[in-house]
Amino acid sequence: EEALRGLKMAMKADSPAKDTAAIVIEPVLGEGGFYAAPASFLKEIRKICDENGILMIADEVQSGFGRTGKMFAVEHSGVEPDIMTMAKSMADGMPISAIVGTDTVMDSSGPNSLGGTYTGSPTACAAALAVFDVFKEEDILGKSQRLGDKLRKRFDQWQEQFPHVDNVRNLGPMAAIELVTDKTSKEPRADFAAAVTKKAKENGLILLSCGMYGNTIRFLMPVTIEDNILEEGLAIVEQALKEIG
Incomplete structure (x- = not known):
C-alpha cells in the first residue's frame, strides 16, 4: 500500500499519466534483494496502466525461464503485462535476449525499428530452442x-x-x-x-x-x-x- 501511494503521488507530482509511456517493474527484485512483488501490487499496477493508457512492462531478465517455479514470475499474480523482457536463462547462458509483447504493441512498431546486439546469432537461437525442448522433456x-x-x-x-x-x-x-x-x-x-x-x-x-x-x-x-x-x-x-x- 505504501509503494502504491508513492507511485500515485509521483504520477501526480512528477510524471503525470499523459506524460508516462510505461511502468517498468521487476516481478521479483534482482539486485534489490529478491523481494517478490505481491500479486495485489501487480494487479493494481495493471489497473493504473489500463485506466491511463500506460504500458506495463515486466522485466523478467533474471526471474524468467523457470527461476520462480513458473516460466515467468509475473504468472504467479495472474497479471498479463503488455511487454516482457527476457534473457539469461533463456538459452542456458548463451548470449541472447528477447522482447515479447501483445500483438497490438509489437505490430505498432515500424519496419526495422526493433533490433539488438545478439539477434544475429544462430548458435544462441538454437540454444534457446533447445532450452524449450528441455523444459518439456525434463519437467x-x-x-x-x-x-x-x-x-x-x-x-x-x-x-x-x-x-x-x-x-x-x-x-x-x-x-x-x-x-x-x-x-x-x-x-x-x-x-x-x-x-x-x-x-x-x-x-x-x-x-x-x-x-x-x-x-x-x-x-x-x-x-x-x-x-x-x-x-x-x-x-x-x-x-x-x-x-x-
Whole structure:
C-alpha cells in the first residue's frame, strides 16, 4: 500500500499519466534483494496502466525461464503485462535476449525499428530452442518448484537456529536471507553478510550479497542442480552462519 501511494503521488507530482509511456517493474527484485512483488501490487499496477493508457512492462531478465517455479514470475499474480523482457536463462547462458509483447504493441512498431546486439546469432537461437525442448522433456518447472520447497525448508531452519538470520523469503528457488543484529531490532548488518560471503568463498562457494542495505544474501543456483551439490553448498553456508554467530 505504501509503494502504491508513492507511485500515485509521483504520477501526480512528477510524471503525470499523459506524460508516462510505461511502468517498468521487476516481478521479483534482482539486485534489490529478491523481494517478490505481491500479486495485489501487480494487479493494481495493471489497473493504473489500463485506466491511463500506460504500458506495463515486466522485466523478467533474471526471474524468467523457470527461476520462480513458473516460466515467468509475473504468472504467479495472474497479471498479463503488455511487454516482457527476457534473457539469461533463456538459452542456458548463451548470449541472447528477447522482447515479447501483445500483438497490438509489437505490430505498432515500424519496419526495422526493433533490433539488438545478439539477434544475429544462430548458435544462441538454437540454444534457446533447445532450452524449450528441455523444459518439456525434463519437467524443469517441477524441478524448480521442488527446489524452492527444499530451500525454504532449510532457510526456515536457519531463521530459527541463528539469531542473525531473519526475513527468509523465496518465490520458488529465487530465494534470499537477511543478516541482522537481532530479530528484535532487525538492524541490517552488511558486515555480517560480507563475512558470510567471505567465509563461504574460502570454503569453495561463491555467494552474492545485495539489497538496499547490502545485508541480503541471494541464492540462484541452477534449477537442475544435483541433490549432493545442493547439500554441499548449503552446508558451506550453514557453517559460515555458525561462525559469524
